[in-house]
Amino acid sequence: MSRIETTRRCGRHWLLAGWLGAVAMHAAGLVASAAELNVAVVRQQLIVAQEPAGALSPTATKQKLAATPLPAAGKPIVPQAVVVAGRIGARGMEPFLENKASFVLLEIPADDHAQKPGHDADNCPFCKKRTANSPMVAVQFVGEDKQPIPIDARKLFGVVKGQDVVISGMAVFDPKLAIPVIQLTANSIYVRGMAGR
Numbered sequence: 631m632s633r634i635e636t637t638r639r640c641g642r643h644w645l646l647a648g649w650l651g652a653v654a655m656h657a658a659g660l661v662a663s664a665a666e667l668n669v670a671v672v673r674q675q676l677i678v679a680q681e682p683a684g685a686l687s688p689t690a691t692k693q694k695l696a697a698t699p700l701p702a703a704g705k706p707i708v709p710q711a712v713v714v715a716g717r718i719g720a721r722g723m724e725p726f727l728e729n730k731a732s733f734v735l736l737e738i739p740a741d742d743h744a745q746k747p748g749h750d751a752d753n754c755p756f757c758k759k760r761t762a763n764s765p766m767v768a769v770q771f772v773g774e775d776k777q778p779i780p781i782d783a784r785k786l787f788g789v790v791k792g793q794d795v796v797i798s799g800m801a802v803f804d805p806k807l808a809i810p811v812i813q814l815t816a817n818s819i820y821v822r823g824m825a826g827r
Contacts, residue, residue, distance in 0.1 A: 632824035672779060673786055676731075676771060678798075681820045685715035685796045688737050692765045692810055695803035709800035714814065716767055718793050722734055731771035731786050737764040750792075763812035769797055772815055787819055796820040 684693065691714050701707060716735030718725050725734040770778045771786075785788060799816035 647712050653815075656780065661754045662801065665705055667779070667781060669731060669786060672781065676817070676819055677824075678818045680795050681822070682713045682798050682818070685713045687764075687765045688714060688735060688767050688812060691767070691801065691812055692803055695801060695812065696805055707804060709802050711799075712801045713796060713798045714767055714801070715794065715796045716796065718789060718791050720766065725791055726783055727778075729780055729782050731781055731783050733769055733783045733789070735767035735769055735795070735797070751781070763810070765803070765812050765813050767797075767801075767812045769814045769816050771798075771817075771819075787821060788824070789821055794822040796822065798822050 643742050677707055678766070698708075698710065705744060714735065715738060717738045718733050719736045720734040721736065723734075726732070758827065771783075773779050779786070787795075796819070797814060797816045798818045799814050801812050801814040803812050
C-alpha cells in the first residue's frame with residue numbers, strides 16, 4: 631500500500647470516527663430519554679411499506695449534491711431532499727452507533743459475485759477497489775428536538791450490517807472534507823427484503 635493510500639485510509643477513518651464521536655457525545659444525555667420513547671410508535675412513523683421511487687446510489691447522490699454551487703464563505707450548505715439506496719457498512723468499521731438511530735451506508739455492489747451467501751465486501755478485494763472512491767453516507771434519524779433518536783437502529787428498524795435500505799431525507803455534501811461523506815438527516819427508511827422476513 632502506498633503512502634498516499636495509507637494517508638487517505640487513515641484520514642477516512644479519522645473523519646468517520648470524528649462524526650461518530652460527535653454524535654456519540656449527545657448519547658450521554660439522551661440515553662435516559664430512550665425509555666420514554668415507544669419503539670413501536672417510532673418505528674411505525676419512520677418505516678415505509680413501499681420503496682420510494684427515484685432512489686440514487688451514494689455516488690449519484692454525491693454528484694447531485696455537488697452540482698449545487700457552494701454558498702458564500704461563512705454560510706452553511708443548504709440541505710437538499712434526496713432518496714438514497716445503499717448497503718449498511720463502514721469499510722471495516724462498525725456502521726452502527728449504540729443507542730442511536732444512526733448508521734453508515736455504502737454503495738451496493740452491482741455485480742453477481744457480491745450477491746453470493748457469506749460475501750463480505752469489507753474483505754473482498756474487488757469490492758474494496760471498486761468502492762474506494764465512492765462516498766459514505768452518514769445517516770441519522772432525529773426527533774422533534776433535532777437530536778438523534780436514542781434508540782439503536784438495529785432495534786428500531788430490525789436491520790443488520792450488509793442489509794440494503796432506501797433512505798429519504800435531507801442531505802448535505804461538503805467537497806472540502808478530506809474524504810467524501812454525505813450527511814443525511816433521514817425522515818423515512820425502506821428495508822429491502824423485510825417483507826420476506
